[in-house]
Amino acid sequence: xxxxxxxxxxxxxxxxxxxxxxxxxxxxxxxxxxxxxxxxxxxxxxxxxxxxxxxxxxxxxxxxxxxxxxxxxxxxxxxxxxxxxxxxxxxxxxxxxxxxxxxxxxxxxxxxxxxxxxxxxxxxxxxxxxxxxxxxxxxxxxxxxxxxxxxxxxxxxxxxxxxxxxxxxxxxxxxxxxxxxxxxxxxxxxxxxxxxxxxxxxxxxxxxxxxxxxxxxxxxxxxxxxxxxxxxxxxxx
Amino acid sequence: xxxxxxxxxxxxxxxxxxxxxxxxxxxxxxxxxxxxxxxxxxxxxxxxxxxxxxxxxxxxxxxxxxxxxxxxxxxxxxxxxxxxxxxxxxxxxxxxxxxxxxxxxxxxxxxxxxxxxxxxxxxxxxxxxxxxxxxxxxxxxxxxxxxxxxxxxxxxxxxxxxxxxxxxxxxxxxxxxxxxxxxxxxxxxxxxxxxxxxxxxxxxxxxxxxxxxxxxxxxxxxxxxxxxxxxxxxxxxxxxxxxxxxxxxxxxxxxxxxxxxxxxxxxxxxxxxxxxxxxxxxxxxxxxxxxxxxxxxxxxxxxxxxxxxxxxxxxxxxxxxx
Numbered sequence: 408x409x410x411x412x413x414x415x416x417x418x419x420x421x422x423x424x425x426x427x428x429x430x431x432x433x434x435x436x437x438x439x440x441x442x443x444x445x446x447x448x449x450x451x452x453x454x455x456x457x458x459x460x461x462x463x464x465x466x467x468x469x470x471x472x473x474x475x476x477x478x479x480x481x482x483x484x485x486x487x488x489x490x491x492x493x494x495x496x497x498x499x500x501x502x503x504x505x506x507x508x509x510x511x512x513x514x515x516x517x518x519x520x521x522x523x524x525x526x527x528x529x530x531x532x533x534x535x536x537x538x539x540x541x542x543x544x545x546x547x548x549x550x551x552x553x554x555x556x557x558x559x560x561x562x563x564x565x566x567x568x569x570x571x572x573x574x575x576x577x578x579x580x581x582x583x584x585x586x587x588x589x590x591x592x593x594x595x596x597x598x599x600x601x602x603x604x605x606x607x608x609x610x611x612x613x614x615x616x617x618x619x620x621x622x623x624x625x626x627x628x629x630x631x632x633x634x635x636x637x638x639x640x641x642x643x644x
Numbered sequence: 645x646x647x648x649x650x651x652x653x654x655x656x657x658x659x660x661x662x663x664x665x666x667x668x669x670x671x672x673x674x675x676x677x678x679x680x681x682x683x684x685x686x687x688x689x690x691x692x693x694x695x696x697x698x699x700x701x702x703x704x705x706x707x708x709x710x711x712x713x714x715x716x717x718x719x720x721x722x723x724x725x726x727x728x729x730x731x732x733x734x735x736x737x738x739x740x741x742x743x744x745x746x747x748x749x750x751x752x753x754x755x756x757x758x759x760x761x762x763x764x765x766x767x768x769x770x771x772x773x774x775x776x777x778x779x780x781x782x783x784x785x786x787x788x789x790x791x792x793x794x795x796x797x798x799x800x801x802x803x804x805x806x807x808x809x810x811x812x813x814x815x816x817x818x819x820x821x822x823x824x825x826x827x828x829x830x831x832x833x834x835x836x837x838x839x840x841x842x843x844x845x846x847x848x849x850x851x852x853x854x855x856x857x858x859x860x861x862x863x864x865x866x867x868x869x870x871x872x873x874x875x876x877x878x879x880x881x882x883x884x885x886x887x888x889x890x891x892x893x894x895x896x897x898x899x900x901x902x903x904x905x906x907x908x909x910x911x912x913x914x915x916x917x918x919x920x921x922x923x924x925x926x927x928x929x930x931x932x933x934x935x936x937x938x939x940x941x942x943x944x945x946x947x948x949x950x951x952x953x954x955x956x957x958x959x960x961x962x963x964x965x966x
Contacts, residue, residue, distance in 0.1 A: 539736075
């Protein structure tokens with residue numbers, strides 16, 4: 408199935424730690440970093456980045472449509488909420504007959520789960536511009552398009568980034584389940600290690616997923632600070 | 645620095661605004677002429693249509709019938725975006741763009757008009773100086789870092805940025821505390837002495853209208869014009885009971901606040917001994933001084949602490965009001 412498959416512990420050659428399947432064997436993690444853990448981590452980042460990226464584009468586009476035509480809010484809101492409630496295993500089952508055991512199946516599902524949070528936050532963000540700000544913009548001769556680009560979209564950033572943080576963290580967690588469909592991501596070593604109940608590999612891959620989530624969240628906080636400088640500075644008395 | 649643009653005349657010509665489904669028009673057959681370079685205050689009770697009347701000028705509200713002409717041209721014939729970019733707009737809640745710095749806020753319209761970067765930067769500093777916010781300290785701040793008074797100063801600078809010949813101000817100082825409000829009213833008058841814009845100034849506060857306006861239009865419920873006159877004429881000769889009630893029973897006293905001691909004829913000194921006041925004092929404050937000192941006479945000084953110029957008597961004050 409894949410060339411970069413995990414190393415099933417060879418109890419004959421492994422260290423005592425591995426042979427006895429102790430809680431965590433540093434030597435195994437070190438030896439299998441390049442062969443197992445690192446590729447899985449990179450794949451996991453890719454799966455997440457594509458899912459959140461595509462999800463964000465769709466959500467923002469739909470939010471812009473909804474903002475323009477408020478009648479669409481109910482159907483779009485209901486659709487994304489329903490997708491969100493489908494259990495991930497069931498959703499994979501539904502998609503496999505259509506898209507097969509492919510990355511597409513995984514991404515379609517992951518994108519679906521990001522939509523609810525990203526769409527709601529993008530819409531809330533677009534509505535964040537206070538009425539007096541919009542009136543001033545109109546009175547000064549900004550066209551509706553200029554108001555959207557220069558005022559409403561920048562003011563939507565805090566809510567959009569808050570949505571991205573939740574979506575990224577939950578997608579990183581959810582993407583481990585992708586191993587049921589394709590041999591990729593941090594879920595795959597966990598999936599294989601579960602057969603032998605090889606603790607080190609489960610903890611290493613699981614720990615990496617947690618670390619990745621924390622790092623991504625931290626990165627977005629930094630991005631938010633850079634892009635939303637006006638929210639950082641409160642009035643100095 | 646460019647020469648300030650010539651102010652323009654504004655004419656309301658049977659201007660009417662009806663909202664569908666409402667029996668009473670918001671603005672009813674309003675006709676008045678605001679001469680170039682003057683401040684016209686629109687005052688009246690809520691429901692009098694003063695804000696609606698003002699918004700007819702920049703077409704935030706569209707006319708139902710009649711016309712509004714700016715510099716002889718009907719607003720209906722102008723592109724609304726261009727029209728608005730040529731009109732300074734100041735509102736009570738200011739509406740500063742929270743994600744932009746003070747400098748970027750002020751630069752909004754010049755940028756829309758595609759001024760060069762250096763022109764914009766120069767203009768921003770000039771305007772911040774004009775509204776008494778040192779550019780060096782304030783340029784980079786956000787609205788959240790400003791007090792209410794500072795925000796409205798920035799709002800004023802932003803409205804003046806492209807040097808529009810006409811300004812619309814909708815209760816600009818209504819949300820400020822009394823001390824800040826008085827300071828900003830005086831600053832507006834100082835700036836107006838320099839710039840000579842045509843300004844439509846909406847307020848519900850008759851005292852503010854008397855202080856700020858060259859002319860005052862009083863609107864009553866249903867958007868009808870009750871009276872349009874100078875503050876002095878309005879206080880001296882209210883046209884009907886509604887106007888008389890609106891300007892207040894103390895309109896005589898209010899009239900006294902329109903003039904200072906320097907502007908009236910005084911009686912000779914003749915060695916009178918009485919309390920004294922500088923000639924920059926309003927007649928109203930002078931009267932208050934005389935009443936509280938229990939003196940029927942007041943010695944008027946040439947400037948603060950200068951030589952005595954003459955004597956004001958209670959008789960003279962009451963002559964001025966009749």
